[in-house]
Amino acid sequence: MTELTICGRGGQGGVTLAKLIATAAFQRGQYSQAFGVYAAERSGAPLAAYVRIDDREITNHNQVRQPDHVIVLDRTLVGPQVLAGLKPDGWIIVNTAESPDELSSIFSGWHVATVDATAIAVANKLGTRAVPIVNTTMLGAVARVLTFDWEQIVGALQSARFSEANLAAARTAYEAVRMALLPGVRAAAACAKSTAAPASLFDENVGAPPTIRTGAWATRRPHREQLTPPCVAACPAGNDVRSFVAELGKNNVDGALCILLETSPLPGVCGRVCPAPCMQRCNRNPFDESVQVRELERYAAEHGRRPAPTQPWRASRVAVVGSGPAGLSATYHLARLGHCVSLYESRDELGGLLRTGIPAYRLPRDVLDEEISHILRHGVKAHLGYQVDRATLLELSRRHDAVFVATGLQELRGLDLGPRADGFVMQGVDFLDRARGFDIAVRGERVVVIGGGNTAVDAARSALRLGAHPVRIFYRRTRAEMPAIGEEIDEALAEGVELQELVAPLALRPDNGEAVLTCARLALGEPDQTGRPRPIPLTSEDAQFDIRCDRVILAMGQGRDISLLPEGAEVRMNGALAGWAGAPLYFGGDFATNDGTVAAALGSGRRAAWHIHLALTGEDLFPPPLQPVASAEYVHWSQFDHSSAHHAPHAPPVQRRRSFVEVRQSLSDEPGHNVAAEEAARCLSCGVCNLCDQCIEHCPEGVLRRDGDCFRFDFDYCKGCGVCASQCPRGVIHMAEL
Numbered sequence: 001m002t003e004l005t006i007c008g009r010g011g012q013g014g015v016t017l018a019k020l021i022a023t024a025a026f027q028r029g030q031y032s033q034a035f036g037v038y039a040a041e042r043s044g045a046p047l048a049a050y051v052r053i054d055d056r057e058i059t060n061h062n063q064v065r066q067p068d069h070v071i072v073l074d075r076t077l078v079g080p081q082v083l084a085g086l087k088p089d090g091w092i093i094v095n096t097a098e099s100p101d102e103l104s105s106i107f108s109g110w111h112v113a114t115v116d117a118t119a120i121a122v123a124n125k126l127g128t129r130a131v132p133i134v135n136t137t138m139l140g141a142v143a144r145v146l147t148f149d150w151e152q153i154v155g156a157l158q159s160a161r162f163s164e165a166n167l168a169a170a171r172t173a174y175e176a177v178r179m180a181l182l183p184g185v186r187a188a189a190a191c192a193k194s195t196a197a198p199a200s201l202f203d204e205n206v207g208a209p210p211t212i213r214t215g216a217w218a219t220r221r222p223h224r225e226q227l228t229p230p231c232v233a234a235c236p237a238g239n240d241v242r243s244f245v246a247e248l249g250k251n252n253v254d255g256a257l258c259i260l261l262e263t264s265p266l267p268g269v270c271g272r273v274c275p276a277p278c279m280q281r282c283n284r285n286p287f288d289e290s291v292q293v294r295e296l297e298r299y300a301a302e303h304g305r306r307p308a309p310t311q312p313w314r315a316s317r318v319a320v321v322g323s324g325p326a327g328l329s330a331t332y333h334l335a336r337l338g339h340c341v342s343l344y345e346s347r348d349e350l351g352g353l354l355r356t357g358i359p360a361y362r363l364p365r366d367v368l369d370e371e372i373s374h375i376l377r378h379g380v381k382a383h384l385g386y387q388v389d390r391a392t393l394l395e396l397s398r399r400h401d402a403v404f405v406a407t408g409l410q411e412l413r414g415l416d417l418g419p420r421a422d423g424f425v426m427q428g429v430d431f432l433d434r435a436r437g438f439d440i441a442v443r444g445e446r447v448v449v450i451g452g453g454n455t456a457v458d459a460a461r462s463a464l465r466l467g468a469h470p471v472r473i474f475y476r477r478t479r480a481e482m483p484a485i486g487e488e489i490d491e492a493l494a495e496g497v498e499l500q501e502l503v504a505p506l507a508l509r510p511d512n513g514e515a516v517l518t519c520a521r522l523a524l525g526e527p528d529q530t531g532r533p534r535p536i537p538l539t540s541e542d543a544q545f546d547i548r549c550d551r552v553i554l555a556m557g558q559g560r561d562i563s564l565l566p567e568g569a570e571v572r573m574n575g576a577l578a579g580w581a582g583a584p585l586y587f588g589g590d591f592a593t594n595d596g597t598v599a600a601a602l603g604s605g606r607r608a609a610w611h612i613h614l615a616l617t618g619e620d621l622f623p624p625p626l627q628p629v630a631s632a633e634y635v636h637w638s639q640f641d642h643s644s645a646h647h648a649p650h651a652p653p654v655q656r657r658r659s660f661v662e663v664r665q666s667l668s669d670e671p672g673h674n675v676a677a678e679e680a681a682r683c684l685s686c687g688v689c690n691l692c693d694q695c696i697e698h699c700p701e702g703v704l705r706r707d708g709d710c711f712r713f714d715f716d717y718c719k720g721c722g723v724c725a726s727q728c729p730r731g732v733i734h735m736a737e738l
Contacts, residue, residue, distance in 0.1 A: 002146075003064045004051040007082060008073030011127075013135030016160075017071070018049040020139050023156040024148050025053040033058045046077065056673070059681070062693045069093065071142060073117070073134055078106060083187060086110075091145050093177075095134055100180035109186025115141040115177040124169040136162055140170030141177040150174065214701075218720030220735045222704075224711055227630035227687025227731060231278035231293060236600035237270065238263045241278050241293055242688055248296055249680035257304025260297060264602050265332035265375050266325065266354075268367045271298025272664065273358055274599050275485045283632045283686050289645040291683050292667075298648075299667050299676040301371075309377040314338040316616045319400040321388050324352025325598045326406035326589025328375055329605025330612075334404075335378035337613050344386040344396070352408055354598065356433040357455065359462050360660045362488075397583045402612045406589035406605065413556045415450065417508040417517075421552075424508060424515040428459040428555030435462040442551060443467030448517060450474050450505055451555030452482035453596075457489060459553045460497045464657055468551075471496070474503040476522055476535040483596070491650075495657040504535065506544070508552060517547050586612055630687025634731025639694070646679040689732045695724035 004021065008014030015036035022032035036049035050064040066085040072078055075096045082092060093113045094103065100112040117137040127133035136157060143153045153174070157167050231241040240259055247256035260267040271294055282290035316339045320331045323345040335341045349355055350372050354363065376382060388396070388407070397403050417425060428451065434440040447468040449460045452475040464471045473492075475482060478501045482489060493499060502522040509516050521543050524533035537543065588604040595601070610621045649665045656663055667676050695711070696704050703714040704724055725733040 001052060001054040001058070002069075003067045004053075004069050004071060005064050005067040006049040006051070006071045006073065007077050008047055008049070009077070010047055011131045011133070012073045013133045014047055014049045014073055017073070017135035017138055017142075018051045020135065020156050020160060021051045021142060022053070023159055024139075024143065024152045025051075027152040027155040028149065030055055031058050033061075035061075037063065062691065069146065071138060073138060078103070080106065080187070083107070083110070088186070091179075093138070093141055093145055095138060099178055100182060104182045104184060107187055108182050108184030111179070111181050113141065113145045113177050113179040115173045117141065117173055120169050120172050120176070124165040124172075126165060126169055136166035137169040137173045140173035140175075143170070144174045144177045145179060213716045215703075215714075215716045215718050218715075218718060218738065220720040220722070220737045221715060221718065222713060222720070222722065222724050222733050223736050224689070224733055225627065226689065227628055227634065228626045229686045229688060230281040230283060230629050230631060231291075231686075233626060233629045234277040234281040235603075236277065236595065236597060237274075237602040238606060239278075239297075242683065242685060244300060245291065245293065245296055245680045245683045246685065246690070248300060248676055249683065251674055251677045253300055253304040253676075256296075256300040258307060260300055261306065263606060264599075265328060266371050266598070266602060267297050268301035268371050269325075269354060269363060270599055270602070271295070271301055272363050272367070275597060277599075283630075283635055283684055284682065286632065287637060287640070288642045292645050292647065292679055295646075295648045295667050296676060296680055302666055303676075306374055309374065309379075310336055310338070312338055312340040312379045314340065314617075316340065316402075317342070317400045318612060318616075319344060319396045319403045320406065321393070321396070321403065322352060322406040322408060322589070323350040323372075323382075324406060324408050324589060325354060325601035326408075326605040326608070327352065327404070328372065329602040330404045330406065330588060330609045331380055331605075332375045332378065333606050333609035334612060335375070335380050337609070339613070339616070340379070340381075342381045342383060342400070344383045344388060346385065346387050348384050350382060350384070353429070356436065357429055357458070359432065359458050359465075360436065361461070361465070361656065361663050362458070364662055393585075397585065400583050401616055402583050402586065404586045404588060404605075404608050404612065406587070406601075406608075408589060413554075415505065415554055415556060417505060417552070420510055421508040421515075424510070424550070425552045425554060428455040428553050431459050431553050432462060435459075435466060438466075440466070444469070445550035446514075446548065447471045447551045447553060448474055448505075448547065448549045449553045449555055451557070452477065452484060453555060453557065454484045454488060456553075456555035457484045457492050457497075459555055461488075461492050461495060462660075463551075463553070464495060464497055465660055467658075469496075470498055472498045472500055472547075472549075474500050474505060474519065476502065476504045477524065477532060478502060481532045491653075491656075491663060494653045496653070502535065504537070505552070511548075515549050515552065517549055517552060518544060519547065520544050584615065627687075630731050635684060635686060636726070636729050636731075639727075639729035640684065643682055645682065646675050685730055687731055689730065692729060694727045694729060695733055698723050698727040 006014045006018055018034035018036060022034035025032040031054050033052040037047060052058050066087060067090065068087050069091045070082055070086055072082060072094045078094060091111045091113055092107055095117040096114050097116040097119065098114055100114050103112055117134040118132050120137045121127060121132040121134045122129055126136065139153060153170060154167065157170065229242040235241055244256040244259040247259060257267065264270060274294055276294040278293045279290040284290050312335065318334050318339050318341050320327045320341060321344045323343055327343065331341050331343050351368055354368055431440065442463050443466060445468045447463045449456050456473055460471050460473050479489065479499060504520050504522055505517055506520050507518045521538045522535040523538055525536040526534055528534040586608050588608040589601040614620055646667060648667050651661050651663050655661060667679065669675050691709065693706065696706055700721065700723060701717055701719065703718045705712050720735065722735045725735050
């Protein structure tokens with residue numbers, strides 16, 4: 001993108017010049033944008049106009065802060081302030097009778113072009129001698145410096161219906177402009193700061209502040225306060241969702257990944273298996289569609305470069321028991337903080353239920369392996385096949401300075417289907433573990449899965465892929481109450497899994513080598529302690545029925561195994577269990593919270609790492625409480641356009657039901673545009689300023705100014721009208737009563 005700033009005075013045609021340059025760019029097939037700063041424009045008053053030119057659609061409507069080139073229409077405006085924000089290779093094109101060399105004391109080291117546009121305009125009778133109109137003349141000089149074809153300049157002037165005199169003046173300037181790279185050290189200038197107070201329209205001395213400080217009239221004042229975006233508040237992992245999405249919107253994929261890695265070591269995993277509460281809370285939901293945060297997280301993980309790992313540098317030693325998401329998260333954050341971490345896992349591979357309980361069609365093994373490898377590269381020592389019981393846990397506590405326990409939910413909930421059910425019934429997590437290694441044969445079997453969570457849905461879909469038919473899920477409530485991820489249920493049904501609601505198994509008996517499962521029909525009653533309606537058995541004649549099947553898979557939840565803890569121990573989240581061993585014990589993940597999601601486990605592991613770090617070093621890393629959430633009522637919807645989300649493609653159901661190919665594919669860039677950046681640009685940046693300058697543009701008193709990324713109200717003159725707050729698209733400005 002090329003950005004131009006035009007500095008002139010009222011009556012010289014600066015805004016029209018901006019439009020002519022934009023038209024010339026349009027003539028050669030580019031996108032262009034031109035606008036001026038009007039406000040109280042009058043003849044002779046300084047003004048600014050801006051031009052943007054790009055090969056892609058222009059969505060930035062702010063004033064130009066860092067121009068590629070500057071055009072000065074009046075010699076009296078020449079000074080160091082012209083250089084404010086100018087890029088190093090930019091041109092300064094000045095209306096002056098002087099040669100570029102004569103300006104070397106001001107613009108040493110810069111590219112400077114000069115043309116006597118005033119004399120040329122007067123000679124062609126454009127304007128008057130007192131106020132010559134130099135816009136078309138300067139267009140010729142700009143065209144020569146910025147290498148526009150002359151035909152494009154002619155087309156721009158003709159489309160604006162300018163006379164032959166304007167065309168002649170432009171041609172003269174095109175040929176007369178003088179260009180030079182001035183010798184010497186490049187002159188520099190800081191961003192110009194406005195020190196003058198706003199002027200009153202009724203003051204004879206317009207340049208001086210008014211006698212009456214009108215801020216005394218105000219009964220309220222505007223204040224800027226960044227709120228918490230709802231996506232950030234909803235993320236159990238604690239990711240700074242808005243910031244990483246904003247970096248993707250700038251096409252800064254590495255920066256986006258670095259932001260994610262500050263809180264989560266598994267963005268590639270979460271970008272696939274997270275239920276995405278951030279998307280459910282996205283303010284765009286009622287407007288059009290939520291920002292596809294999960295797909296963007298996956299995109300950043302797949303395309304971004306990870307920073308170099310750190311190595312342990314502290315003497316403290318920490319043991320982490322369990323390599324599921326909570327254990328991996330605690331390991332990662334403790335290692336980044338310099339602690340020596342040893343990771344203990346009872347199986348022969350790291351990953352916990354990420355590896356054994358999530359099928360490859362949702363989470364490919366190479367993705368999990370790559371992210372675990374990045375964690376281990378932080379100097380972590382992994383111990384596989386290490387069975388932990390009460391005695392070994394005590395031993396670990398004596399060899400380390402702290403122990404974090406994240407063994408997950410190891411106790412499986414069973415169901416008494418009678419003494420003859422053996423041989424037909426197995427647990428869902430065991431089935432998934434065997435299915436991942438194709439260590440179980442169910443081809444041609446009729447399979448019934450009992451449960452409504454993710455394990456139930458995954459078990460059903462895996463059985464279908466291994467050749468079972470039909471595959472049914474029996475759930476005692478309705479689909480609306482199923483705890484499984486809604487999208488996973490949709491995909492299962494599309495693949496051919498059957499869902500029978502309001503059904504509970506009662507008993508199972510064998511019959512000629514197959515099983516007969518007796519079930520009860522249910523209805524929903526009053527809510528139970530979970531807040532969901534309680535299932536109640538029906539008493540009608542057809543309240544019970546039999547179904548023939550070959551295998552029943554139980555997926556009814558799990559509980560924690562506290563047998564490894566001392567007698568009478570009470571598990572408290574983030575609290576250390578001390579006094580029975582050499583080092584305090586900390587607990588996290590599902591073992592402590594039973595939240596049941598990967599994202600929640602990641603957040604639990606990070607918080608545990610902070611607690612351990614605080615205990616070992618005294619350094620408190622816990623962030624301050626979140627600001628209020630910027631819910632939908634903070635957003636000024638009239639400032640935004642509707643736009644459809646970019647959805648990642650899915651493998652077709654006919655392909656999915658017979659293979660473990662990954663169901664959801666990645667967002668893929670297309671020729672000419674970056675799909676991920678376009679999707680990220682849909683983010684509203686709720687409650688967080690993104691420097692749109694709407695408040696400045698609409699302030700009727702001119703009492704709000706921007707200094708870099710900082711905004712400053714002049715309360716001596718602010719009447720508290722509230723226009724800035726009403727025009728802030730994201731609710732950052734609010735009015736407070738005095």
